[in-house]
Amino acid sequence: MAGTIAGMLYALAWAIFRPFSRYVRYRTIPTPLGDQLKLDPNKPVVYVLATRDWSDLFVLDRICSDLGLPRPARTGADFPTVNRPAVVYLPALLEERRQATELSTLIETAASTRDFDAQVVPVSVFWGRDPGSETSLFRLLFADSVQAGRIRKLFIMLANGRSVLANFGLPLPFREYMDRAPNAALGQRKLTRVLHFHFLRARTAALGPTLLRRQVVVDGLLVSHGVQAAIEAEAASGEGKHSEILRKARRYAEEIAADYSNASINLLERFLGGMVFKRVFRDIDVRGLERVREWAQGHEIIYVPSHRSHADYLLVSYALYHGGLVPPHIAAGINLNFWPVGGLLRRCGAFYMRRTFAGNRLYTAVFRAYVDALIQRGYSIEFFPEGGRSRTGRLLAPKTGLMSMIVEASLRQRSRKVALVPVFIGYDKCWEVASYSKELRGAQKTKESADGLLKAGKILSKSYGKAYINFGEPVLLQDHADRHLPGWRDTLVADSDAKPEGFKRFVSDLAFETAQRTNAAAVANPNGLAAVALLASPQRVVSRDEFIEQIGHLIWLLKGLPLGPDQVLPESSPAAVVDWAVPIARIARVSHPWGDVYGVAGRDAVLMTYNRNNIQHLFAIPGLIANLYRTRWLLSEEAIVTGVRALYPFLRTEFFLPWPAEEVETVTRRCLDVMLQLGLLEREDDHRLRRPEVTNPSYSTLSMLGRVMGETLERYCMTALLLADERRNQQKLPRERFEADCRLLAERMALLTGRDAPEFFDKTLFRGYLNTLIDVGLVTETAERTLAVDARIDRIAERSLELLSDEARQTLLQLLQRRKPGSGDVEAPADTNGSR
Structure with missing residues (x-):
């Protein structure tokens, strides 16, 4: 009887929801979902939902229907089959551990049936992307919650139905969990525990920690140990009354603190996605996001991107939000805090910092306390180690001030592990590159302002090709400190200012390490490769056949001697690389009976150097080897190794190359093997290496490589x-x-x-x-x-x-x-x- 009533209620709920279903707009992660899940068509699928909610089930059914996945069916008392996938709710799994239910009986039967297996797929459905604030009325009515009742859920659906995120976990093997446990009951408990922690971590990664009101944050900073000590020290030194210094500290806190708002994030995401990025970029190519999602399940993430443009922080937040991850709090220069941008960025997670803290003890204490608070509450953070945008296109030497604060705060807390994720950001064409060129020639930097923002509107009328974001291999901070900072666990504790010996050197080495990993995740985009080849050609002019051949050689060099597994190469042919780059980089094309000729000169050549410099580090070793042949035609392999070894420390410092000095000989010989395979060098009978003859087409590539460096x-x-x-x-x-x-x-x-x-x-x-x-x-x-x-x-x-x-x-x-x-x-x- 109970089952009949439940079935009737389910049918009624579905009839009510069905008209609403078309209103729902959802996004799924990972993407593309079918390729990432890799479901076995010969095994039944069991979906597990985080909450006992039919609306979540209806959304899951629509997603599966739209994407061609097995559609869920209510479990009942029947085994799931290949043709009849099942769905269960996590609360039901938790209940059956305490008392016998129809579901527990079904699971026990499945566990004891040795030839039965299933793919258990956890699915989290988030209505809206708002973690809410601890005392907001909005949270009480409209923010998604696992405790929401049916009436409140209706409000949630109406408010957030256009912004649904469905997070699918990778399938878990039911039979494997059962067989590894001593008995079926223990296997069930272990599987349920894994699912429970998966849902908790997935929610934190997608929504972030609960938000505090900004005023609560500011008040908390003023009573922190470090700020109170700084206030007392300034008062004792006669720099003002205690009340005056406290007011000054509050002004500093108000100047610094973000005012994170999910509504502002949604607004900016729609504005950027619908009006700006679609007009400016042909595409935003994002790599490595799946790994970030995995790390975010168990780590607090600190993003450390390269800094090429003001678009960087917008693109990273946009990519993360689209990928189902909470956008980070971003350390932004105080120069960006102008109307109307400053307030909007603050509500999208920006917190502002002055260019220098030197001599201002109180400001330093307030800023440090704010960073500590972000780390303690588990917010992801983004900051640019270079300290400013690169005017040359190269990765700049990292500054360690903010890095030191974040590392110290991360190691002093013990509640969660921290991962520093390097991010390589590149563009087919950076929209500020013309102003960078002027600044390098001595012009004053234009101050950011509302007037400048209006003038920047002309950007929307131009195409800048693709933007590229590649998340590199993270540095797991606590593990890294265990290897390189002895005694940190005993010294870096809460409510203490003590630091272990060698902490400053540790931070400096860590900054260099993250820079290396950023450059190792470089994207060799078409414009960068075209710039490398064309700017190193005599008079910056080259025939089409030679252009294509040289880019092909560059790609094969990178395949044979990659800086790391995260490096990204073009998936298209060398000819397609040329055809893509020509209009974006404004490369001149001259028709000729013997074949087309490409060239670049004047201002366009200057601007192209920026693209070349983005990826020049990828060719440091082959470029140096080729340069050794600029005045010689024959060299022994040992002479080449000696020459590279002598200059490698300088190349490693300038280009943040990943190989330690003791590996440079192995790397050089591997590079020589690749160059021999490509015909860029030839081996003589006495084993010495010579450059190709001038009439050989490979000679032009070798000469071009030499000019690159x-x-x-x-x-x-x-x-x-x-x-x-x-x-x-x-x-x-x-x-x-x-x-x-x-x-x-x-x-x-x-x-x-x-x-x-x-x-x-x-x-x-x-x-x-x-x-x-x-x-x-x-x-x-x-x-x-x-x-x-x-x-x-x-x-x-x-x-x-x-x-x-x-x-x-x-x-x-x-x-x-x-x-x-x-x-x-x-x-x-x-x-x-x-x-x-």
Whole structure:
């Protein structure tokens, strides 16, 4: 009788829901669902829903119907079959552990039937994506909840029916759980426990922790131990009354804290997806999201992306939201806190930070307390280790201030594990690249403002190709600290300011590690590959056949010597790569009876350097090897290995390459094998390696590869020659003046050789090279920031000249002969606007 009444109620509920079904708009994860689930058609399917709710079942039925998956049926007293999949609710599974029910009897029978197996698929259905706030009326009425009754569920469905997320877990093998347990009852309990934790973690990953009202957050910061200590210290030093300092701390907290709102997230997602991204980008190519979803099940996620554009944080949040993950709180520069953008970004999770904390003890304490609070409550965070957008397209050296705060806060709490996820972000065309070029030539950075936002509307009328997001391999922070930071578990505890010995070095190494993993997840997009090949061709002009052949060689080099398993290569042919890049990069095409010719010049060539620099690190080793053949035609393998070994520390620092120094010989020999297979090098009878004959088509590719690293090696040579020259002068060498001299020499070289790459004289690159020379002991920096140069630099300077072309060598030596020593601190930077 009870079963008949339940069946009638179910039929009535379905009749009521059916008209509403078309109103429901859902998104499923993972995507594509059928390919990811990989259901065995020869085994029954049992869907498990997180809540006992018919509306969830009706949505599940519609999804399965739309996507061609086995449609669920009410279990009843019958075994599920291949043709009749079943559905059960997690609460029912929990109940049957305490008392015998029709369901428990069915499970016991299935467990004891040795030839019965099923695929158990957990499904979480989220009506809306709002975790709610702890004291909001909205949460009481409209936010989805596992405790919602039927009336409240109706409100939830009406409010959130257009934003349903269905999270399908991977199938669990029923028979495997039963057979591994000593008895069927224990197997049932273990399977139920696994399902229970899966649903809890899936909910946290999709919705995030419960939100606190912003005022509650601010009040909590002011009473934290660190802020109270800073207030007392300032009051004791006579910097103001206690009440005045407290008000100042509150202003700081109000300036910093986000005001996360799911309604704002939904609004921005629809605006970006419907109006901006569809017009600006042909597609957003997202890779590695499935792994992030897995890590989010058991870790608090800290995203550490590369920073190319203001679009970066919008794209990452958009991709995560579309992928069924909660968007992170984002550390944003205070320069973005202008009307009307500042408030909107704050409601979408942005918290603002000043460019420098130096000398402001109170601000530092408030900001640190805010970071601690985010970590303690389990919010995902996103910050850009580079500290600002890369103007050159290269990954910048990471800054460790915020990294240190986040690492310390993460290790002091013990409630959850933390994963730092590197994210490579790339574009076929970055929309700020023109302004970057001007800034590199000395123009002032344009301040972000509402007026600038209106002018940026012209972006919507242009196409920028694809945007690329690739989530790399994470650093599991606690495990990493166990290996590299002894004693941290005893030292980094709550309510203590103590840090273990070597903590600063640990953070610095960790920052370098995340940068390496970011570059190892690089996407070799069509525009980047086209830029590498075309900008390294003589006069930046190449025939179509040669262009296609060179891009094919570049792709095969990356396949043979990848930086890591997360690296992404084009799935299309080299010819399709060329055809994709030509209109976006504004590559000129000239028809000719002997075949089309492609070229780029002037402003377009300058802008293309940004795309090249995004992926130049991928060709560091083959480019260096090819460069060794610029003035030679025959080399022994040992000579090549020696040459690469000598320069690898500098390449590793500049390009964040993943291989430790002791592996460079193996990597070099593997690269040589690939180049031999591609015909870029040929082996003589005496086992020496020679370059192809000039008439061989592979010769042009080898020459192109050598020029890819030409400017980098010229910078190395300039620095070594300048150091050798200064050593001979035996005068005091301030570091600041020496870095200025390096820049002036590079600017002069660019003017005389017609360089179109303004990053050629970027001061940060010379600074990084000098730091590496200090690390390897060839240069010593004193406390007064003066440089002492080792005599070995003379030999290095002499050998580095061999890496340059005849023209570059001649120009550089003449410049050094005519320069005015010590002029870097008085001479104004050269105006390079006239260079081609």
